[in-house]
Amino acid sequence: MRNTARRAATLALMATAVCGPLTGTAHAAPSGLYAPSALVLTVGHGDSAATATPARAVTLTCAPTSSGTHPAAASACAELRAVDGDLDALESVLGSRGDVLCTKEYDPVVVTVDGVWRGQRVSYERTFANECVKGSLGSSLFTF
């Protein structure tokens, strides 16, 4: 019996190790054991979210697995976890891409993040001077 249990545990560990990277998901405890996280991200051309029409909008869920229409849900969730949902800290924690040089052209792009992160409401808005400046952030969260 003890051996069987040990073998089952080993198999479970192996399954996690094998399936984890394939699905790109973060394995969490069963439902109810974690606070909800569900976000909508938008990007639009303009100065502020109030005036800019959203050109694209994606969903992102990070628990129990990384999912949503965000094209890089797994890395976006990893970044959110790295800053514990504090989007203002994104740049200081992740840094910027040194290989990107942008012009100073003003053609503003506004991104928003709304919803819930680990049980706390999130409402974030940030305007970049142009698309290149947005892309220079070393983050995949805003790349959609």
Place this chain on the structure above:
Amino acid sequence: MRNTARRAATLALMATAVCGPLTGTAHAAPSGLYAPSALVLTVGHGDSAATATPARAVTLTCAPTSSGTHPAAASACAELRAVDGDLDALESVLGSRGDVLCTKEYDPVVVTVDGVWRGQRVSYERTFANECVKGSLGSSLFTF
């Protein structure tokens, strides 16, 4: 050279077809063919969203297909289409369930809907006197 290029293109297509479902991302049609729709819905106990901690939060996308962590994404999207995203019209269009009788106990439940519906920003909040009253709405949008 041409053959190599063709083979590379075929391989890329195969990779997309094989990896798509594994990564759990919804592949959208080329951007620009339809206005984006992506929503986050929350439910919490309290008078207003400002004070209530979200107990549950789900995502909902209705184009190109109904998806998200909402447990009844297809019917929730059908309801949103029926009222063209006008959440205030939900009750008059869908009606209430006649078979549900609720007490007048005041134990408020607040639901929110945030994000984008067909390219327009949505920010909706509604408080029900109690869980039963919320359930008496003939709608699966708020049932999660």
